Amino acid sequence: MFEWIAQTGGGEITRLERHVARREAWVVDVTRPDGSVLEGFLRLDRHEVPANSSTSLVRETKVIQALADTDIPVPAVYGRNDELRCTLFERVRGRSDIDALDDPVQQRAVMEDFIRVIARMHTLDLDELGLADAMPYLPTTPAEAALNDVDLALEQWQGFLEHYTEPLITYGVSWLRRNAPTELHRLSLVQGDTGPVNFMFDGDRVSAIIDLEWAHYGDPLEDIGNICVREFWNPSGGLDGLFHLYEQESGIPYTRFAAQYYRVQQNVRGMIPIHAVTENAHPRESLAWYLCYRYLGDRATCQALAEAAGVAVEVPEMPAAEGAKDIVAAAAVYSIERDVAPKLTDAFAASRATDATRLIRLMDRRRRYGAIIDAVECDEMAPLLGARPATKAEGLQALDDLIRTGTFDDDAVITYLTRRALRDEWLHEPAVSLYPERTWSELDA
Structure with a gap:
């Protein structure tokens, strides 16, 4: 090489x-x-x-x-x-960290220029692009356009999903199928993972769209949902008025529910490989980052589902009593943070050292609170299942089976899944703190 x-x-x-x-x-x-x-x-x-x-x-x-x-x-x-x-x-000129800009005027100017670029991309002639060999599949219905990438993820990760139980994935896919769009303004090349940090900018103009591995043919409004997701992770001044600007520039009608739907679609699609990585991570992978993506992403998915379905969910109380800290874990963190990390000059090595301290803290936190959280999960699953499960694993399997039958109360399932996701996010705080205090920005009406 x-x-x-x-x-x-x-x-x-x-x-x-x-x-x-x-x-x-x-x-x-x-x-x-x-x-x-x-x-x-x-x-x-x-x-x-x-x-x-x-x-x-x-x-x-x-x-x-x-x-x-x-x-x-x-x-x-x-x-x-x-x-x-x-x-x-x-190596494109400029920077990608629009969320780090101190000047809100520049931040807004960059976001508006980005919206104009995406609007132009969505109106490109697909035949003239000449991508038939790279992307031979063309959706023929609105539902296919909305669900094709979800189905592709399910197919690609079938081997993992056959032996993995996660009610949120099962419910998320079910919800997406039952609420799939019935109208499609046009078929477009969509970036599929677009928004803040996935483009470069120089001054107040976009210098390059990057990270196009998710690009495919689909509903252009899918990228609207993707922009919401990227802005959730990398707050860049909010979304107020941006989607009306998109509609004006592209001629493609924007709807609030489409943004809500594709927020869920993007998260569910991305959740599948993230869960797979966290369950089978190679030591080469940055597991702390993936755990953050998983548990913060799960909570974001649930809250997006709740908002789209009009379900208000009360935030649960978290355990107050703290078990004894592990002196071995504390010693490991101390040595890495005080003796190793300050001596590192390589950015990648320094990042890995930080990951290691987060993972050590996370293991200690799971040890102290894991059993308490598991007992709460069993208690809260009891009304859904008709009886309290003996273990959290048995309860999640029973809930997954229930969702697959199609005979369940949406509001009750969304409420439980959201409260569980909030507890999981709290339990995995050492990893989730990589992206602290993330919330969904308000959508244009």
């Missing part, structure tokens, strides 16, 4: 650093004989990924190459190597 990077850049590698991100990436500089520097961003797949997968780098590369011929700003593709399963992209 080193040889290929140098050859692609036309020089010698002079910088190669692991980028701190959920998916593996590297910052690369290639210095040419004339002294010029190619500033690259290397993405790679460690293992073979199916071409139709939502995480396929091959498909993402093709989408970016197609968009490069339009007025949608995307990174240049310097090279692609299928044998090595890697792509060398341009």
Whole structure:
């Protein structure tokens, strides 16, 4: 791979650093004989990924190459190597952390420019994009457009789901099918995971749309829901008026329920692989981040469901009594934070050290509060199931079975799932604190 990077850049590698991100990436500089520097961003797949997968780098590369011929700003593709399963992209000027901007005027200007870019992307001619080989599936009904990516996730993670019980996934999929849109204004190329942090900006203008691995053909309003989700995780000044601007720029009608529906759709679709990763994480993965995504994401999903269904849920009380802290856990955290982390100069290594302290604190918190929370879950499942389950696992399995029968009270299920998610979020606070105090922004009427 080193040889290929140098050859692609036309020089010698002079910088190669692991980028701190959920998916593996590297910052690369290639210095040419004339002294010029190619500033690259290397993405790679460690293992073979199916071409139709939502995480396929091959498909993402093709989408970016197609968009490069339009007025949608995307990174240049310097090279692609299928044998090595890697792509060398341009390292785009600017920054992505719009949530960190101190100037609300600039923040708003960037968001409005981003909305205009997405509106233009949604009105591109699909035939002219030439992506038939990368995305051969074209939805033919509104329900297919809304559910195709959910069904794809269910198919891709079927092996995991066959041996995994999670009532929230089961209920979320059921709710999405029963409430699928009946109208589709047009079929568009949607980014599928769009919004704050998934685009670069320079000044008050978008310099590039990035992270297009979820791109597919679907309902353009799906991206409206995705923007809500990204803004939940990365608050960027709220959403007031942005979707009316989108409607004005694209000519595609916006509805509040579509935004509510696709907030749930995005979360349920993303929840499936996140649960799989947290249950089967390789030590190479940043498990603290994934646990944060899981438990904060579960709570966000439940609250989005409750709002869409018009269900008011009371926040439960959390355990007050604290068990004895583990001196071994405290010693491990102390040594990492005081003796190891301050000596680290590599950003990726420092990030991993922080992850380790969060995981140690989380294990100690589970030890102290896990049994208390489990008993509460059994108590609260009793009215739904008609009897108190002997264990939390048995109760969740029985609730999952009940949801699959289709004979349940939506309000009661949503209420229980939301209260459980709030307790889980509290229990996993050392990981969830990576994204503290996250709430849904108000939607345009």
